[in-house]
Amino acid sequence: xxxxxxxxxxxxxxxxxxxxxxxxxxxxxxxxxxxxxxxxxxxxxxxxxxxxxxxxxxxxxxxxxxxxxxxxxxxxxxxxxxxxxxxxxxxxxxxxxxxxxxxxxxxxxxxxxxxxxxxxxxxxxxxxxxxxxxxxxxxxxxxxxxxxxxxxxxxxxxxxxxxxxxxxxxxxxxxxxxxxxxxxxxxxxxxxxxxxxxxxxxxxxxxxxxxxxxxxxxxxxxxxxxxxxxxxxxxxxxxxxxxxxxxxxxxxxxxxxxxxxxxxxxxxxxxxxxxxxxxxxxxxxxxxxxxxxx
Amino acid sequence: xxxxxxxxxxxxxxxxxxxxxxxxxxxxxxxxxxxxxxxxxxxxxxxxxxxxxxxxxxxxxxxxxxxxxxxxxxxxxxxxxxxxxxxxxxxxxxxxxxxxxxxxxxxxxxxxxxxxxxxxxxxxxxxxxxxxxxxxxxxxxxxxxxxxxxxxxxxxxxxxxxxxxxxxxxxxxxxxxxxxxxxxxxxxxxxxxxxxxxxxxxxxxxxxxxxxxxxxxxxxxxxxxxxxxxxxxxxxxxxxxxxxxxxxxxxxxxxxxxxxxxxxxxxxxxxxxxxxxxxxxxxxxxxxxxxxxxxxxxxxxxxxxxxxxxxxxxxxxxxxxxxxxxxxxxxxxxxxxxxxxxxxxxxxxxxxxxxxxxxxxxxxxxxxxxxxxxxxxxxxxxxxxxxxxxxxxxxxxxxxxxxxxxxxxxxx
Numbered sequence: 001x002x003x004x005x006x007x008x009x010x011x012x013x014x015x016x017x018x019x020x021x022x023x024x025x026x027x028x029x030x031x032x033x034x035x036x037x038x039x040x041x042x043x044x045x046x047x048x049x050x051x052x053x054x055x056x057x058x059x060x061x062x063x064x065x066x067x068x069x070x071x072x073x074x075x076x077x078x079x080x081x082x083x084x085x086x087x088x089x090x091x092x093x094x095x096x097x098x099x100x101x102x103x104x105x106x107x108x109x110x111x112x113x114x115x116x117x118x119x120x121x122x123x124x125x126x127x128x129x130x131x132x133x134x135x136x137x138x139x140x141x142x143x144x145x146x147x148x149x150x151x152x153x154x155x156x157x158x159x160x161x162x163x164x165x166x167x168x169x170x171x172x173x174x175x176x177x178x179x180x181x182x183x184x185x186x187x188x189x190x191x192x193x194x195x196x197x198x199x200x201x202x203x204x205x206x207x208x209x210x211x212x213x214x215x216x217x218x219x220x221x222x223x224x225x226x227x228x229x230x231x232x233x234x235x236x237x238x239x240x241x242x243x244x245x246x247x248x249x250x251x252x253x254x255x256x257x258x259x260x261x262x263x264x265x266x267x268x269x270x271x272x273x274x275x276x277x278x279x280x281x282x283x284x285x286x287x288x289x290x291x292x293x294x
Numbered sequence: 295x296x297x298x299x300x301x302x303x304x305x306x307x308x309x310x311x312x313x314x315x316x317x318x319x320x321x322x323x324x325x326x327x328x329x330x331x332x333x334x335x336x337x338x339x340x341x342x343x344x345x346x347x348x349x350x351x352x353x354x355x356x357x358x359x360x361x362x363x364x365x366x367x368x369x370x371x372x373x374x375x376x377x378x379x380x381x382x383x384x385x386x387x388x389x390x391x392x393x394x395x396x397x398x399x400x401x402x403x404x405x406x407x408x409x410x411x412x413x414x415x416x417x418x419x420x421x422x423x424x425x426x427x428x429x430x431x432x433x434x435x436x437x438x439x440x441x442x443x444x445x446x447x448x449x450x451x452x453x454x455x456x457x458x459x460x461x462x463x464x465x466x467x468x469x470x471x472x473x474x475x476x477x478x479x480x481x482x483x484x485x486x487x488x489x490x491x492x493x494x495x496x497x498x499x500x501x502x503x504x505x506x507x508x509x510x511x512x513x514x515x516x517x518x519x520x521x522x523x524x525x526x527x528x529x530x531x532x533x534x535x536x537x538x539x540x541x542x543x544x545x546x547x548x549x550x551x552x553x554x555x556x557x558x559x560x561x562x563x564x565x566x567x568x569x570x571x572x573x574x575x576x577x578x579x580x581x582x583x584x585x586x587x588x589x590x591x592x593x594x595x596x597x598x599x600x601x602x603x604x605x606x607x608x609x610x611x612x613x614x615x616x617x618x619x620x621x622x623x624x625x626x627x628x629x630x631x632x633x634x635x636x637x638x639x640x641x642x643x644x645x646x647x648x649x650x651x652x653x654x655x656x657x658x659x660x661x662x663x664x665x666x667x668x669x670x671x672x673x674x675x676x677x678x679x680x681x682x683x684x685x686x687x688x689x690x691x692x693x694x695x696x697x698x699x700x701x702x703x704x705x706x
Contacts, residue, residue, distance in 0.1 A: 046383055047360060047361065047383075048360055048361070048364045048383060048387045048389070049383075049386065049387050131542070132542060132543070132547075133539035133542045133543060151538070151539070151542075152481075152538070152539035152540075152541060152542020152543065153542065154481065154542050155480065155481055155539060155540070155541030155542025155543070155688070156541070156542070156688075157685075157688055157690045240481070241481075241482070241483065242681075243481065243483055243541070243680070243681065243684050244480070244481075244541045244684040244685070244688050244690070245681050245682070245684045245685040245688065245690055245691070246681050257677055260356075260357035261356070261357070261379070261673070261676060261677070262379065262673040262674050262677070263360075263379060263383055263673050264673070
């Protein structure tokens with residue numbers, strides 16, 4: 001006699017129906033453009049006329065273009081501001097929160113998280129005003145008698161990149177903080193009690209209990225913020241447009257300029273693929289370095 | 295009988311319906327006021343014709359116009375932009391038609407001096423620019439000239455300069471008196487192109503500059519005259535004539551502070567005339583930049599060209615609309631919306647400033663001194679010239695480095 005119930009032997013195809021809309025959407029707007037871009041990256045194409053197959057020529061040209069390689073350097077500098085600084089600040093706040101209980105903490109948290117929910121365009125325009133020659137930052141400096149220091153921050157060849165970066169720090173710091181605070185709340189309080197019994201101070205407690213237990217959150221924060229630092233476009237576009245000169249130029253600005261201003265869609269595509277590959281490599285590296293050794 | 299009546303009425307209705315014509319226009323937003331007037335007049339003069347116009351701001355327009363014209367259902371009539379990047383690509387891809395036929399029919403070429411329309415002339419394969427067939431046209435002139443704050447110039451004991459040395463001296467006197475000599479919105483990059491155009495024009499033969507723009511690959515950029523101009527710009531920057539913050543200020547903000555009374559001079563285009571006039575009234579004047587060796591220098595050109603789509607179902611109607619814009623009757627309407635007509639107006643200027651702007655524009659046309667815009671030269675030139683000029687203004691590059699980077703981009 002055959003068994004009537006054959007659990008897991010039959011796939012319920014109706015479940016696939018539920019993910020179908022999202023899958024079609026993904027296929028149309030993520031997968032096809034990606035494949036198309038990959039194909040275009042081996043061509044010379046002005047966006048309208050016939051595509052001309054040129055093999056790896058666009059990649060070679062991009063690598064030989066000093067403006068592009070220096071823009072990648074700028075991206076790496078931005079990683080410090082978009083990723084490392086927010087993570088350090090977030091950890092600091094999370095560490096403090098364990099020791100110090102402040103009244104109305106949830107209000108502070110909400111305020112600090114606010115930049116994260118604002119559109120980058122709004123953020124960019126607000127900070128352009130803050131950094132303007134007669135903006136609040138310079139007015140503040142002048143008030144304290146620091147006229148020597150005040151300047152057009154975003155118009156300066158030396159300061160524009162770090163000051164754009166600091167906007168990124170301001171935006172991302174709320175995200176890392178919320179992530180780490182949530183992580184800290186998961187850490188069993190027995191661990192802290194044990195640390196106290198062992199006579200650990202605030203610093204020792206942070207490095208021996210808090211930090212190791214936040215590893216998962218740190219990896220998430222790293223992946224998220226490093227990706228953003230490399231693919232970020234809107235903030236630079238709004239605040240400096242890559243200038244002055246090329247001092248805040250980043251690869252995504254080049255992609256935009258090549259595709260929409262210079263009729264070089266093939267070259268823009270190859271740069272896009274290179275950027276995707278770079279992000280993929282860095283994210284893989286982060287995951288490999290922090291993977292759990294079992 | 296009833297059947298016959300029905301057939302006749304259906305036929306009649308059909309013939310009326312087919313008489314109704316539709317013209318679709320896509321324009322850069324700066325033309326909205328002009329087109330609103332023109333469309334109302336055109337629809338009234340041509341019963342049954344409906345004109346639908348849509349507008350896009352500069353950045354959006356320029357980044358999408360080629361794709362919109364390549365669409366299966368493009369607008370009948372659209373703006374382009376002089377140079378290989380937009381116009382050249384549209385012609386190369388056969389997306390717009392030659393206007394030669396219509397130019398002959400309506401006599402457009404007779405309206406201007408010979409050679410004046412060169413910026414709209416292309417070989418039919420879109421490879422050579424500056425001669426060939428007429429592919430676009432515009433009724434509006436846009437000149438880059440010098441606006442100045444009248445009260446400030448007077449209180450500094452200066453008069454309108456008649457040669458470049460006097461202009462430079464005026465900058466020095468302004469600076470020494472603690473004034474900002476030139477209001478410049480250098481953060482945007484492109485406003486510096488206008489400044490460079492005027493300084494270059496003061497030293498370089500306009501014919502040489504135009505030849506270079508039309509054919510940058512095969513025309514020498516690094517002439518000794520141009521080197522002199524580049525050095526002059528670098529000297530002006532290091533003397534502080536643009537202030538210390540110009541690279542941190544955008545174009546709109548710079549113009550706003552100029553109208554607010556900061557800055558003696560403002561080197562920009564005649565498209566700002568209406569704004570300056572309403573912001574400063576009788577306190578603003580304008581003149582064409584005087585050259586080092588006499589005469590005048592100016593950047594500028596016609597406004598954006600009108601193109602007829604090669605897929606248009608009714609190119610003749612589109613040409614008829616262009617002709618409405620080009621007609622003598624429309625010149626005064628252009629004045630009315632504060633623009634500078636490329637043809638001489640028949641009515642008096644609406645303001646003191648407009649009178650001075652038209653005088654400056656006429657002087658430039660008369661001397662055949664308009665040298666377009668540097669960024670027209672190659673598709674990558676906009677980026678190169680804005681970046682390199684920012685470096686010169688910020689003291690991050692020497693005149694020689696600027697010249698080298700520009701020469702390299704010319705043959706790119």
